[in-house]
Amino acid sequence: MAYSATAESHEHHDHKPSGLWRWLSTTNHKDIGTLYLIFAGVMFFVGGSMAMVIRLELFKPGMQFLDPAFFNSMTTVHALAMIFGAVMPAWVGLANWMIPLQVGAPDMALPRMNNFSFWLLPFAFTLLLIGFFVPGGAPAGGWTLYPPLVLQGGDSFPLAIFAIHLMGASSIMGAINVIVTIMNMRAPGMTLLRMPLFVWTWLITAYLLIAVMPVLAGAVTMLLTDHFFGTSFFSASGGGDPVMFQHVFWFFGHPEVYILILPAFGIVSEVIPTFSRKPLFGYEAMVYATASIAFLSFIVWAHHMFTVGMPLAGELFFMLSTMLIAIPTGVKVFNWSATMWKGSLTFEPPMLFCLAFLFLFSIGGFSGLMLAIAPADFQYQDTYFVVAHFHYVLVPGSIFTIIAAVYYWLPKWTGHMYDMTLAKWHFWLSTIFVNVLFFPQHFLGLAGMPRRIPDYATQFADWNMVSSIGGFGFGLSQLLFPYIVIKCIRGGEKAAARVWEGAHGLEWEVPSPAPYHTWETAPSLAVIHSGGEHWTED
Amino acid sequence: MKNAEVNGPAASEPAALRRSNRSLTGKLWFFVAGSFAFGFALVPLYRVLCSVTGFGDQKLLTEAVAAPISAANAAEGANAPTAAGIDQSRTVTVEFMANLPTVGNWEFQPVQKTLQVHPGQLYEADFIAHNLTGHDTVAQAVPNIAPGEAASWFHKTQCFCFSPQSFKRDEQRVLPVRFFIDRALPAYVDRVTLSYTFYDVAAGVAAR
Numbered sequence: 024m025a026y027s028a029t030a031e032s033h034e035h036h037d038h039k040p041s042g043l044w045r046w047l048s049t050t051n052h053k054d055i056g057t058l059y060l061i062f063a064g065v066m067f068f069v070g071g072s073m074a075m076v077i078r079l080e081l082f083k084p085g086m087q088f089l090d091p092a093f094f095n096s097m098t099t100v101h102a103l104a105m106i107f108g109a110v111m112p113a114w115v116g117l118a119n120w121m122i123p124l125q126v127g128a129p130d131m132a133l134p135r136m137n138n139f140s141f142w143l144l145p146f147a148f149t150l151l152l153i154g155f156f157v158p159g160g161a162p163a164g165g166w167t168l169y170p171p172l173v174l175q176g177g178d179s180f181p182l183a184i185f186a187i188h189l190m191g192a193s194s195i196m197g198a199i200n201v202i203v204t205i206m207n208m209r210a211p212g213m214t215l216l217r218m219p220l221f222v223w224t225w226l227i228t229a230y231l232l233i234a235v236m237p238v239l240a241g242a243v244t245m246l247l248t249d250h251f252f253g254t255s256f257f258s259a260s261g262g263g264d265p266v267m268f269q270h271v272f273w274f275f276g277h278p279e280v281y282i283l284i285l286p287a288f289g290i291v292s293e294v295i296p297t298f299s300r301k302p303l304f305g306y307e308a309m310v311y312a313t314a315s316i317a318f319l320s321f322i323v324w325a326h327h328m329f330t331v332g333m334p335l336a337g338e339l340f341f342m343l344s345t346m347l348i349a350i351p352t353g354v355k356v357f358n359w360s361a362t363m364w365k366g367s368l369t370f371e372p373p374m375l376f377c378l379a380f381l382f383l384f385s386i387g388g389f390s391g392l393m394l395a396i397a398p399a400d401f402q403y404q405d406t407y408f409v410v411a412h413f414h415y416v417l418v419p420g421s422i423f424t425i426i427a428a429v430y431y432w433l434p435k436w437t438g439h440m441y442d443m444t445l446a447k448w449h450f451w452l453s454t455i456f457v458n459v460l461f462f463p464q465h466f467l468g469l470a471g472m473p474r475r476i477p478d479y480a481t482q483f484a485d486w487n488m489v490s491s492i493g494g495f496g497f498g499l500s501q502l503l504f505p506y507i508v509i510k511c512i513r514g515g516e517k518a519a520a521r522v523w524e525g526a527h528g529l530e531w532e533v534p535s536p537a538p539y540h541t542w543e544t545a546p547s548l549a550v551i552h553s554g555g556e557h558w559t560e561d
Numbered sequence: 562m563k564n565a566e567v568n569g570p571a572a573s574e575p576a577a578l579r580r581s582n583r584s585l586t587g588k589l590w591f592f593v594a595g596s597f598a599f600g601f602a603l604v605p606l607y608r609v610l611c612s613v614t615g616f617g618d619q620k621l622l623t624e625a626v627a628a629p630i631s632a633a634n635a636a637e638g639a640n641a642p643t644a645a646g647i648d649q650s651r652t653v654t655v656e657f658m659a660n661l662p663t664v665g666n667w668e669f670q671p672v673q674k675t676l677q678v679h680p681g682q683l684y685e686a687d688f689i690a691h692n693l694t695g696h697d698t699v700a701q702a703v704p705n706i707a708p709g710e711a712a713s714w715f716h717k718t719q720c721f722c723f724s725p726q727s728f729k730r731d732e733q734r735v736l737p738v739r740f741f742i743d744r745a746l747p748a749y750v751d752r753v754t755l756s757y758t759f760y761d762v763a764a765g766v767a768a769r
Contacts, residue, residue, distance in 0.1 A: 132582045171662070199589045203582050233593050241600025256604060259703045260662075260760030267607045271600060332709065 039539065047142070050134030051539060052119045057436075058141050059116025060429070064505060066108030066148065067422075071498055073101035078460075078494035080477055084484050094477035095163035100151065102166035103183075106283065107190040108148055110417070113425045114286045115140075115197040118225050121432065122201060124530040124537065125219045127210025127546045132203035140196035147189035154179030165475060167272060168243065170257040170265050174250050181251070184243045191236045198232035201225055210529075210545035216307065217551065219528050223310050224289030227317045231278045231285070234321075239275040242268065266331050273324035281320045284416060285313060287384075287424035288355060291377045293528070294431055295359050298374035299366030300525040305358040312351035312358075319348050329400045338397040345395035352388055356381065371523070372446035376427035379419055379454045387415030390465065405475075408468025414461045423453070426504065433508065434522040438536030439515030445507050452500035459493030622704045622712060622722075647681040648744050654678075655742070657686055658756035666694045669759045672735070680744040683718065688736045690759060692728035698763040701725045702736075707754040714743035715753060725762055 039045050049055060077097050080089050089097070119137065123130055131137050154161035159177010162168075173180065205226045209218070218226075245256040246268070255261025257268045288309075296303045303309065325333060325341040333341075359381055368374070390412040394400055403409060426449075434440050463486035468474075472483045479487065518535040532550055533541045655678050657671035668691035678684050692698060702722040706712040721736035728734070742753065 133586060195593055199586060199593075202589055203585050206585055207578060207582050233589060234596050237593050237596035238600035238603075241597050245601075245604075259758060260701055260762050262703075264607070264611075267604065270607060271603050274600075274603065332707075334709070 048138070050130075050138050052123050052131045052134070052137065053436075053537065053539065055131075055137050055141050056116045056118075056120030059112045059119060059144075062141070062144055063109050063113035063116055063425075064508075066104050066112070067501075068505075069152075070101050070104035070109055071501065073097045073104065074494060075498050077101065078491040081479070081487050082491040083488065084479055084481050086478050089477060091477045092160055092163055095165075095475065096155070096161040098475050099162045099164065099166050100154070103151060103162075103186075104148070105417075106166065106279075107187070107194075108144075110283050110421045110425070111190075111194055112144060114225070114228070114283075115194065115201075117221075117286070117290075117425070117428050117432075118197070118201050120436065121530060122204055122222055122225060123208065124533065124541060125222050125528055126205060126208065126213050127529050127542045127551065128204060128208035129540065129543045130208075131200050132208050133200045136196050137200050140193045140200070143189045143193040143196075147186045147193065150182045150189065151186035154182050157182070167276070168246065168268075169272075170246060170249065170268050173246060174258075181247065184247050187243050188240055191240045194232055195236050198229035198236075201229040202233075205229075210542065210551060212548040212551045213529075216310070219289075220292035220303065220306070220309055220313075221286065221289035224285045224287075224292075224313050227313050228282050228285045231282050231317055231320065235275040235278040235282075238271065239279075242271040242275065245271075266328075269328045269331060270325065273327045274321075276327065277324040278317070278320040280413075280416070281316060283421050285317065287380070287421050288313060290424040290428045290431070291359060291380055294373045294377045294427055295362050297431075297523050297525045297527070298369050298371060298377075299363045300368075301362055301366040302527075303358070304361035304364075305354070308354055309358055312354040315351040316348060319344060319351070323348065326395055326397075326400070329397045330404045342395055342397040346392060349388065349392055356385060356388075371430075372443065372450055373427040373431035375447065375450045375454075376423045376430065379450070380423045380427070383415055383419030383423070383454075383457070387412055387417075387420060390415065403468060405473055406468035407464045407472045407474055410474045411461050411464035411468055414464070418457055418461065419454075426453075429504075429508065431523075432530070433511055434518035435530060435533075435535050435537055437512050437515075438518055438534075439511050440518050440522075441507050441511035441515060445503060445510075449500060449503040449507060452503070453497060456493050456496035456500060460490055460497050461493070463487075463490045463493075622706060646744070647679050649679055651680055652677050653680060653742055653746065653750070654752045655684075655686075655740075656752065656754040657688070658754060659688055660756060660758040662758060662760055667691065667700070667759060667761070668693060668733075669757075678742060680742045680746055683739060683741045685737050685739045686755075688721070688738070688757065689733065690726070690728070690736055691733040692731060694761065695730060697727070697729050698761055699725045699727050700759055701762045702757040702759050705756045705758070707756070708750065711746065711750050711753045714746040714750075715755070716741055716743060722757060 039051070040048065046054065046058060049058075076089070077094070080087060080094055080097075119131060122128075152161075157178040159179060161179050162173070162176055162183040164173035164176055168183075176183075205218070205222060245254070248254040249256050249258055249263070253261075255263040257263045257265045259265065292303055292309055323341055323345045325337060326345045329338060329341070370378075390408065394403055394409065394412055430441070430446055467483055467486050467490070470483065472479055472487075520534050521531040522535060523531075529542075529546055529551065530537070532546060655676045657674060657676070659669045659671050661667050661669055668689070670689055672687040672689060676684060676686060688702075690700070692700075701724075704717075704720070704722045706715050717738060717740045719737065719739040721738060726734075726736070738755075740755075746753075
């Protein structure tokens with residue numbers, strides 16, 4: 024093992040302050056990665072329990088448990104918690120853990136900023152969640168924060184705005200850290216086109232983050248001054264325009280959905296070659312496809328608002344540019360399939376989750392294409408079809424790949440193998456129930472059921488009940504996940520340095536569990552070349 | 562708690578790496594500041610786009626036109642009597658809509674719901690507003706025209722939407738709007754909707 028000599032000589036580095044102070048003051052990328060992942064897990068269950076409340080209310084037509092305002096708070100805060108609390112911090116956590124390991128760097132480039140960007144998050148979500156206990160209740164105007172509705176919120180309105188400011192600052196700092204680490208800290212010989220795809224997709228994601236999170240910060244600041252300081256950016260009575268908010272918001276919002284999914288593409292591009300025992304098909308095409316998707320994400324935003332009354336030329340432009348995204352995405356799906364072609368496939372839990380991703384994310388992609396067709400969108404706008412679409416791309420898209428990433432690298436983090444049988448149960452239950460949960464929502468949407476309503480006409484009753492049963496099943500089966508992870512942390516079969524026989528990449532050159540400090544001496548060229556992501560068949 | 566051991570490798574970085582980290586970080590923060598500024602720059606950009614396309618352009622919608630005969634008509638009908646500026650052969654339906662952002666503290670509606678008009682001729686339509694807020698206040702009507710393409714050919718010579726309107730407690734008033742439709746209105750437009758939203762702006766006026 025190329026690593027063992029250096030690991031030996033640096034053992035004395037491994038001591039660190041104990042207890043709470045270690046975690047508050049840590050600047051170690053692995054510690055901060057762990058903190059991010061734990062935080063994301065907690066928020067996943069906070070947001071998930073809100074989803075359970077939503078599905079409980081929608082189990083039957085009629086108002087059963089909640090009052091409508093609280094229901095609206097549930098949908099709003101569920102979205103904010105899942106997007107900004109679960110998925111984004113999970114990706115930053117994985118970036119923290121894996122990017123330095125994968126590019127042969129001893130740590131992130133800006134360790135103190137790293138600590139700061141994590142510790143902003145608990146404060147952000149405290150602000151958001153105490154909204155439930157102030158007059159007027161938690162934000163209920165939808166996560167898209169459209170004025171004038173959002174301006175009519177109670178005392179939680181400024182709390183939510185400040186929470187979004189803090190989340191934005193946190194992810195901007197996280198993104199800067201990722202860019203500086205990748206650009207400056209790569210081991211000599213780790214050229215850009217030798218980097219693993221998870222690193223590449225994160226680099227592009229990080230640029231998206233610093234380009235659009237400040238725009239969201241600006242938009243919510245304008246909401247704040249409209250509400251408290253008499254400006255009228257979005258107030259028609261003062262010459263403003265509420266539609267302008269939608270433009271500014273979705274200029275942020277569309278790149279944001281790629282922020283949530285691009286690192287997922289990176290994970291799939293790591294996992295599928297490993298368990299196909301073949302190099303990734305079309306490595307460079309993957310890099311360029313990712314970059315094209317990122318570029319296109321800036322010029323498609325108004326497809327979220329086809330019905331506001333745009334000029335025909337605008338509708339056509341946004342329709343066609345949106346459909347264009349299917350091309351680089353198709354390249355990716357083709358390359359993943361081609362990677363598996365004639366490979367020696369095995370189906371360990373990370374591979375299973377990535378295969379489910381491949382099928383189910385494509386379903387979400389196809390419904391996205393349907394929504395991109397402007398004349399059809401007039402029918403689908405604000406129905407459950409939209410809900411089904413974005414949950415198909417976010418749950419089997421982002422969430423499944425985060426789970427796959429954890430199952431892929433967990434032995435590297437803990438030094439133990441996890442319970443494969445339970446993890447396979449986790450996979451099958453998740454995959455079956457996620458379809459029971461979201462597939463019927465396509466039917467509901469096409470039949471005309473609007474989103475964000477606590478009660479509905481009786482013709483929607485059957486599929487809503489099916490969807491709710493799927494929801495409870497999916498929610499309960501996720502409880503297996505922390506159980507499997509905690510069990511694995513506590514012990515288990517000892518994991519080898521190269522956990523999966525087909526795995527390539529620098530992270531497999533360090534022992535399992537990865538020592539507190541790694542790559543203090545940069546890996547040699549030989550190690551980099553043999554462990555390169557897209558090693559050649561020779 | 563400044564412990565080189567805890568800070569680990571970062572503390573042992575060569576100075577050159579630190580410098581280049583710092584310089585790249587600075588550039589990225591500059592990029593972030595640029596993005597933040599761009600968010601605000603979208604506001605004037607949006608206004609420019611609106612005035613180019615005519616969609617929802619408040620300046621165009623609230624501007625007074627001095628003469629009932631437009632430049633297009635004047636060129637054509639310079640040696641004809643004023644009535645020649647009227648296109649008798651064409652009839653356009655104008656619909657009137659009145660909206661309120663909140664329910665219960667105002668009554669606001671058009672006197673007649675539609676009017677058949679000939680392009681080039683001056684018309685007057687009346688709206689009725691009734692202050693039910695229980696106190697003296699000021700309100701401002703914000704106009705809109707659908708389809709958006711028609712906005713450039715819909716001219717108002719007099720409108721209650723040009724300035725804020727003072728209302729005494731419980732006062733009810735007729736609010737007139739005088740308008741004509743330009744003869745150059747594209748032929749495919751046979752129906753134009755003029756809508757007003759009536760905002761209570763007392764708080765905003767007091768703040769100013």
